[in-house]
Amino acid sequence: MMETQANLLEIRDLKKTFSIATGLFSRKLTLTALSDINFNVRQGETLGIVGESGCGKSTLGRCILQLISPDEGQVLWLGQDLTRVPAEQMRKRRADLQIIFQDPLASLNPRMTVGEIIEDPLKALKPDLKKAERRARVVRVMEAVGLLPEMINRYPHEFSGGQAQRIGIARALITEPKLIVCDEPVSALDVSIQAQILNLLAELKDEFGLTLVFISHNLSVVRHVSDRILVLYLGRIVELASGDEIYEDPRHPYTRALLTAVPIPDPKLARQRNIDALKGEIPSPINPPSGCAFRTRCRFAKPQCAEIRPPLETIEGGRLVACIRWREIQGERVIEAAGTA
Numbered sequence: 001m002m003e004t005q006a007n008l009l010e011i012r013d014l015k016k017t018f019s020i021a022t023g024l025f026s027r028k029l030t031l032t033a034l035s036d037i038n039f040n041v042r043q044g045e046t047l048g049i050v051g052e053s054g055c056g057k058s059t060l061g062r063c064i065l066q067l068i069s070p071d072e073g074q075v076l077w078l079g080q081d082l083t084r085v086p087a088e089q090m091r092k093r094r095a096d097l098q099i100i101f102q103d104p105l106a107s108l109n110p111r112m113t114v115g116e117i118i119e120d121p122l123k124a125l126k127p128d129l130k131k132a133e134r135r136a137r138v139v140r141v142m143e144a145v146g147l148l149p150e151m152i153n154r155y156p157h158e159f160s161g162g163q164a165q166r167i168g169i170a171r172a173l174i175t176e177p178k179l180i181v182c183d184e185p186v187s188a189l190d191v192s193i194q195a196q197i198l199n200l201l202a203e204l205k206d207e208f209g210l211t212l213v214f215i216s217h218n219l220s221v222v223r224h225v226s227d228r229i230l231v232l233y234l235g236r237i238v239e240l241a242s243g244d245e246i247y248e249d250p251r252h253p254y255t256r257a258l259l260t261a262v263p264i265p266d267p268k269l270a271r272q273r274n275i276d277a278l279k280g281e282i283p284s285p286i287n288p289p290s291g292c293a294f295r296t297r298c299r300f301a302k303p304q305c306a307e308i309r310p311p312l313e314t315i316e317g318g319r320l321v322a323c324i325r326w327r328e329i330q331g332e333r334v335i336e337a338a339g340t341a
């Protein structure tokens with residue numbers, strides 16, 4: 001964990017709702033995708049964001065980049081609140097903040113060549129650069145992501161998923177960003193290719209001094225790349241800790257449940273994980289449960305969990321957890337693990 005690093009990004013009291021029309025009379029309902037979101041991203045770290053589908057990961061990524069506007073709260077980039085930056089200035093700021101999407105082929109314009117796709121952000125964000133300099137930069141980033149420069153005039157459909165994601169990464173890198181939001185960058189790829197792309201992102205991070213926000217529903221993917229991991233459930237942060245802490249000593253029942261999907265060789269731990277396994281469906285964010293939103297699926301839930309919304313508490317080591325029972329259930333975990341040995 002990089003304790004001493006300065007914050008590049010600070011998210012303060014972020015809230016995002018969507019108004020959706022449902023039913024026969026198109027009644028408008030409010031869906032709360034994110035609320036009470038507070039965290040920092042430190043210079044040079046990789047912050048993983050995990051949670052099941054629908055918990056708000058992509059919405060959060062898009063709010064960071066101002067691709068969508070939050071209803072409330074601040075997105076402080078080096079102290080400047082991006083939610084208040086006029087659109088024109090924000091376009092320029094985007095050179096510093098880039099995004100890589102899940103489905104590489106769908107996110108690349110099929111009518112543009114690889115060279116044109118990668119060069120495209122430069123035209124808008126660095127209009128002063130001469131054509132030759134733009135091309136030279138394109139070739140440099142193609143080499144950095146492992147694409148051969150002679151591929152420059154090919155079209156996206158000529159590439160495999162893994163190669164297409166390399167094009168997406170090159171397009172993000174071309175503006176020399178400080179931070180890249182990677183939104184499920186390997187979920188659409190074959191398992192055999194996933195490790196290559198994850199390794200590439202780790203190499204590029206070191207080479208270019210990048211800071212990464214890495215979104216995935218898969219805790220084992222996030223674990224490999226993250227310094228710290230933020231766990232989201234139904235639009236709220238339930239836990240934030242270092243990768244090791246989350247993986248080896250999770251405190252929130254939801255984190256424990258997510259970990260059951262991660263394969264492990266130790267049979268004792270595997271048994272514990274079966275006990276923790278996630279049951280049932282994620283509730284609707286239109287009408288979330290009272291108190292702790294996870295209580296309807298939590299094997300530790302007590303009546304008071306329906307009454308009290310657990311605050312995000314700072315516990316030992318500066319890690320954060322939102323569960324009023326975290327102390328008690330920590331003990332239960334040890335006893336059960338010993339009992340099933």
Ligand SMILES: Nc1ncnc2c1ncn2[C@@H]1O[C@H](COP(=O)(O)OP(=O)(O)OP(=O)(O)O)[C@@H](O)[C@H]1O
Pocket residue numbers: 018019020031032033051052053054055056057058059060217285
């Ligand atoms: N434009 C939108 N209009 C209405 N609802 C939306 C919109 N975008 C997201 N949502 C809703 O907000 C909630 C959070 O969605 P989001 O895509 O951020 O979750 P996610 O964790 O990234 O899931 P996934 O991995 O499936 O994309 C979901 O209930 C989703 O249906």
